[in-house]
Amino acid sequence: MTPYVVLSALLFSIGVVGVLTRRNAIVVFMCIELMLNAGNLALVAFSKQHGSLDGQVGAFFVMVVAAAEVVVGLAIIMQIFRTRKSADIDDVSALKW
Amino acid sequence: MTAVVAVPLVSAVLLLLVPQLKPFGHLIGTAAAGISFAIALILLGEGQRTEHLGTWFHAGSVTVGADLTYDHLSALFLLLITGVGGLIHVYSIGYMAHDERRTRFFAYLNLFIAAMLTLVLAGNYVVLFLGWEGVGLASYLLIGFWQHKPSAAAAALKAFVMNRVGDIGLALAIALMFAKFGTTDIGQVATHFGGWFSYSPLGDQPDWYHLPMNSGLATALGLLLLLAACGKSAQVPLQGWLLDAMEGPTPVSALIHAATMVTAGVYLIVRSHFIFDFSSTARTAVIVVALVTILWGAALGCVKDDIKKVLAGSTMSQIGYMMLAAGIGPAGYPFAIFHLLTHGAFKANMFLGAGSVMHGMGDDVNMKHYGAIRKAMPVTFATFAFGYLAIIGVPPFSGFFSKDKVLEAAFHEHFWIGAVATVGAAVTAFYMTRLMLLTFFTTERWEKDIHPHESPRVMTVPLIALAALSAAGGLLVINDWIVHFLEPVVGHTPVPGPDTGQWLISGAALIAVVSGAGLAWRLFGRREIDRGVTRYVPVPHIEDIIVPGFSQVATMTRTVDTYGVDVLVSGGPVAVAALAGELRKGQNGYVRSYALTMLVGVLIVTLAALAVHW
Numbered sequence: 200m201t202p203y204v205v206l207s208a209l210l211f212s213i214g215v216v217g218v219l220t221r222r223n224a225i226v227v228f229m230c231i232e233l234m235l236n237a238g239n240l241a242l243v244a245f246s247k248q249h250g251s252l253d254g255q256v257g258a259f260f261v262m263v264v265a266a267a268e269v270v271v272g273l274a275i276i277m278q279i280f281r282t283r284k285s286a287d288i289d290d291v292s293a294l295k296w
Numbered sequence: 297m298t299a300v301v302a303v304p305l306v307s308a309v310l311l312l313l314v315p316q317l318k319p320f321g322h323l324i325g326t327a328a329a330g331i332s333f334a335i336a337l338i339l340l341g342e343g344q345r346t347e348h349l350g351t352w353f354h355a356g357s358v359t360v361g362a363d364l365t366y367d368h369l370s371a372l373f374l375l376l377i378t379g380v381g382g383l384i385h386v387y388s389i390g391y392m393a394h395d396e397r398r399t400r401f402f403a404y405l406n407l408f409i410a411a412m413l414t415l416v417l418a419g420n421y422v423v424l425f426l427g428w429e430g431v432g433l434a435s436y437l438l439i440g441f442w443q444h445k446p447s448a449a450a451a452a453l454k455a456f457v458m459n460r461v462g463d464i465g466l467a468l469a470i471a472l473m474f475a476k477f478g479t480t481d482i483g484q485v486a487t488h489f490g491g492w493f494s495y496s497p498l499g500d501q502p503d504w505y506h507l508p509m510n511s512g513l514a515t516a517l518g519l520l521l522l523l524a525a526c527g528k529s530a531q532v533p534l535q536g537w538l539l540d541a542m543e544g545p546t547p548v549s550a551l552i553h554a555a556t557m558v559t560a561g562v563y564l565i566v567r568s569h570f571i572f573d574f575s576s577t578a579r580t581a582v583i584v585v586a587l588v589t590i591l592w593g594a595a596l597g598c599v600k601d602d603i604k605k606v607l608a609g610s611t612m613s614q615i616g617y618m619m620l621a622a623g624i625g626p627a628g629y630p631f632a633i634f635h636l637l638t639h640g641a642f643k644a645n646m647f648l649g650a651g652s653v654m655h656g657m658g659d660d661v662n663m664k665h666y667g668a669i670r671k672a673m674p675v676t677f678a679t680f681a682f683g684y685l686a687i688i689g690v691p692p693f694s695g696f697f698s699k700d701k702v703l704e705a706a707f708h709e710h711f712w713i714g715a716v717a718t719v720g721a722a723v724t725a726f727y728m729t730r731l732m733l734l735t736f737f738t739t740e741r742w743e744k745d746i747h748p749h750e751s752p753r754v755m756t757v758p759l760i761a762l763a764a765l766s767a768a769g770g771l772l773v774i775n776d777w778i779v780h781f782l783e784p785v786v787g788h789t790p791v792p793g794p795d796t797g798q799w800l801i802s803g804a805a806l807i808a809v810v811s812g813a814g815l816a817w818r819l820f821g822r823r824e825i826d827r828g829v830t831r832y833v834p835v836p837h838i839e840d841i842i843v844p845g846f847s848q849v850a851t852m853t854r855t856v857d858t859y860g861v862d863v864l865v866s867g868g869p870v871a872v873a874a875l876a877g878e879l880r881k882g883q884n885g886y887v888r889s890y891a892l893t894m895l896v897g898v899l900i901v902t903l904a905a906l907a908v909h910w
Contacts, residue, residue, distance in 0.1 A: 218891050227887075292885030 203244035210237035224276045224286040235265045297347050297366050300335040300374065304328045305410035311403035321399025325406050326385040332409060333378035340371055346419055358474060363419025369785040372633060373416040373563060376640045380555045381409050383758040387648050388547040390754035401441060408434035412556050416563060421470045421480040428466060431557045432459045438552060439544040451540035458537040462527015469520035476513060486570040517571045518578025525561025529615045531589045533838045538612055542604040546651030549604055554611045554647050555640035562618040562636055566629050569786050582623030583713060590616035590720035597727035599832035602661045603650045606731050613720060614639045620717060621702045624709045629786040630779040631701040638694035638769040642686035645762035649680035652755055653735060656748040663734040664827045667741040672748035675756045677736050682763035684732050688725040688809050694769025704801050718808050725812030733820045741827055
């Protein structure tokens with residue numbers, strides 16, 4: 200049981216560090232996916248441990264939402280790249296105050 | 297009757313708003329004054345009446361109508377304002393010929409005429425107040441007409457502010473009439489003084505009160521009106537603005553600050569005679585103010601080197617005589633108006649003469665730089681001499697009769713009042729003789745590049761007309777004509793007393809005049825005049841005493857306001873703004889910084905949850 204949870208925690212931490220440190224929007228996006236999948240792994244692992252399917256159902260929902268999010272997110276990144284010739288998230292900082 | 301006011305008013309508005317009229321501005325302005333004069337003459341035949349132009353405003357139980365009342369007192373003022381005013385308009389065509397803002401000048405003059413006519417035709421005190429403020433505005437605009445001179449701008453401001461002090465008196469008097477009588481109609485207020493209709497506090501039945509002599513109400517109204525008159529007529533203690541007002545163009549000094557506007561205070565008192573009839577306290581106050589001003593103005597006339605300032609001091613002093621006559625009561629009212637009319641003619645004459653001299657002398661006003669001008673300007677000299685003989689009171693010039701009547705009434709009131717007024721007459725003769733000698737006689741003291749020359753015809757003709765009026769003004773008093781003429785307005789109380797008393801007074805006045813003039817001749821006529829400044833004991837002006845005190849109060853108030861009230865009121869918003877300024881630094885638009893914030897938040901929540909569980 201423990202290795203799955205440890206792996207999930209490792210993947211999540213890698214995702215967090217990636218989101219906080221990388222500036223390329225695509226990489227940040229990938230890191231977010233990494234965190235979502237870490238969450239999925241934890242859900243499935245705990246589901247197996249408790250002998251209940253609730254966690255696995257939750258994981259499916261997360262996948263569906265993640266797929267939708269990827270569609271919308273990539274489209275936004277594409278548009279930003281087309282107008283600004285850049286995928287650097289620090290360049291997109293006008294939305295403040 | 298409305299037309300007499302409307303014509304100059306319309307002319308003023310047209311001249312100010314229609315730039316195409318600029319080339320003919322002086323002609324239109326003068327024509328407007330002339331038409332007003334013609335209407336005033338026609339009105340003279342029609343007699344007393346009131347015109348109700350409509351309701352001005354209506355609030356609660358108070359209704360103020362736009363009423364004009366024409367009676368014999370207004371009639372004399374109408375003729376003075378439009379007649380002397382018209383002559384001064386003609387004179388100004390020449391005097392202001394080289395000023396490119398001449399049309400504006402005539403617009404302001406017409407505005408003044410309209411406001412002054414409103415003042416003297418007003419049927420109630422609120423309309424009178426409208427005219428009162430209107431002439432104040434016109435005076436302000438005209439004193440500061442040469443606004444590029446800082447001294448003129450400052451003088452205009454000073455006149456305006458000091459007049460406001462007096463206006464408080466008139467405004468409070470009107471408020472008091474509203475409160476006590478519920479009306480400001482001059483006729484109705486007058487009937488209230490005959491017998492006072494009031495509601496007793498206990499029952500609904502109205503009681504008929506007779507206002508007692510020296511009642512607080514009459515005294516309060518009288519003193520408030522006196523304050524107003526002091527401001528407008530440059531009487532002590534509000535006299536300070538008049539000398540500075542000489543910064544304006546000379547026709548303005550003649551029209552507004554000698555002949556008409558400054559006499560509005562005298563008009564106010566005579567028009568409100570029913571109030572003063574009921575308060576001997578207020579009348580005494582008027583007499584005291586008048587006597588102080590007679591001597592004060594005369595003293596100013598003795599020490600100034602500026603020809604216009606001497607004349608301004610003299611105006612103060614002469615208005616003092618009018619106020620004295622008005623303060624004496626029913627016996628003096630007609631003579632206050634009589635002296636006002638003759639003074640209007642001879643003082644306007646002398647001011648215009650001084651303007652003519654300045655015109656020839658390159659706008660120099662210092663009499664010590666004049667000398668022997670009579671040869672260069674014979675017409676100006678001759679007309680000025682008429683005004684001079686009139687003001688010092690040489691028979692048969694107008695001033696002799698009018699001043700004599702005032703002195704007679706003064707002596708009848710009390711010996712010492714008459715004595716002080718006679719001393720004033722002697723001092724008047726002294727400083728006017730000094731002015732005559734320094735300007736027209738003695739030796740030439742002007743600079744080499746100055747070439748005195750007679751003024752053009754357009755300026756000398758009004759001078760001649762005013763000189764004729766100065767000489768002939770005394771005719772008004774033949775058979776006590778002016779007393780009978782004004783009887784319907786102010787009532788009539790003949791001065792009893794033997795004729796010998798009158799002759800004694802006339803003789804004393806003449807002796808005073810001759811000794812004053814003789815002393816001046818000894819001091820200035822027979823010796824070389826130096827060009828140095830006349831030194832005199834400086835008397836602190838009232839405004840120099842009061843203004844610093846008020847400045848300190850204002851400074852203190854400002855300190856309290858800045859460091860007390862402002863800190864309290866503005867402190868809260870300032871603190872919130874500062875806090876917001878700090879907080880908004882967190883919202884920097886960087887996605888990664890938001891992500892970090894979220895992570896920290898999640899960690900805190902997680903740690904908190906763990907801490908609660910364990």
